Each structure stands twice: as C-alpha cells, then as structure tokens.
Amino acid sequence: QKEVEQNSGPLSVPEGAIASLNCTYSDRGSQSFFWYRQYSGKSPELIMSIYSNGDKEDGRFTAQLNKASQYVSLLIRDSQPSDSATYLCAVQFSGGYNKLIFGAGTRLAVHP
C-alpha cells in the first residue's frame, strides 16, 4: 500500500526560529513531491514542488528531497505567527496519471 507519513504535531516553534517539517513515503519510484499549507477551515494552497534530489529554495521556504532515503522535508526560516497552519505533504506515485497521495499533515504553531 502506498503511504505518505507525517508527524501530526503540533510542532511548536518560537517566532523567528526555523521550523522543520518532515515526510516519508513508501514508493521508491515516486517522482514529484508537493508541500501544501492549510489554514484551519480553509483549502490547501501550494507552497512548493520539488522533483530532483537536493534543496529548492523559495523565499523563506526550502524543500529538501532525498529519494534514496524516501524522505522530503520543508524548512521555514524566520517563522512567523502567520505560518501557523497544517502542512500537507503530497507525493505523486509512479505509474499512470497524476495521482497524489497526501499525508495527514503536521500542525505547526509559531508562538510570539
């Protein structure tokens, strides 16, 4: 069974710190990885996508991918209270159409 695992949290960090969110997946053939942010009661919004091993940076966000370890992470630098949300990891599993499997999400709480 194809799975995406995330620590449910909450992950609590002080304002200005680095938040590190982690995700592991079961299908070694997976090619595409996505991080979505979901505020309470709202729909997910795309933060970043990553397809190659290594780091990808976009503003305060850095996605890291290690396909050999089947591990993808999201770092949020200079965390702000407005970053408090649930972060969903989504993995496109190999074979066929763009089927995304979502993790249950990690709740992040940034406190002043």
Next chain:
Amino acid sequence: DGGITQSPKYLFRKEGQNVTLSCEQNLNHDAMYWYRQDPGQGLRLIYYSQIVNDFQKGDIAEGYSVSREKKESFPLTVTSAQKNPTAFYLCASSIEGHLLTDTQYFGPGTRLTVL
C-alpha cells in the same frame, strides 16, 4: 479572476437525500479531481477526470457519482448510499494530469453535514 469555485460553502443534508456539490474552473485545465477530508486525516481521492466525458473512480468512490459534460465543470453527487458523508469536500484541477510537473490547485471547499 482565474480560479476554482465551489458551491455551496456549507451544505446540510438529511438522511436519505442526494445532494450535489458544484465545482467550476476557468483555468482551462483538462484534469479535475474530487477529494474528501476528514478531521486529522489526509485528503482521499473520490473521483477524477482527465478529459471531458471521461472520469475514473478514485480510492473511495462508493456512494458518490460525478459527471464531466463541460471542461469547466465537475459536479459531485453524494448519494444516500454514502454511509458517512459528513466531511470537507475539496475540488482540484490541474493542467492535464499526466506530466511529471503537473500541479493540482484547490477550490475553497464545501463542508457537508448530515443532520
């Protein structure tokens, strides 16, 4: 404005009723999806469509039906056969559904409650 709209925002259903959730997009995307989200769980795929007049079952299609008569529209019907329909329903779309870089974007969602 380009985007995905869903209506209604909140929907209440009595036992035994069928209800239809609307999803419209003006992004000119070929692929559209329906997901269900329950508290503390990830999104689960109900149905998807990669082209007009074609759709496929996802992981939890039982008790649901869809149609794709127009590129812009992908309505979801929650039938009385769905035993536990109370959930947050999310519609998404993507450019074409096959490319490695194809990315799904979500509408605002419909929260369905069974009375």
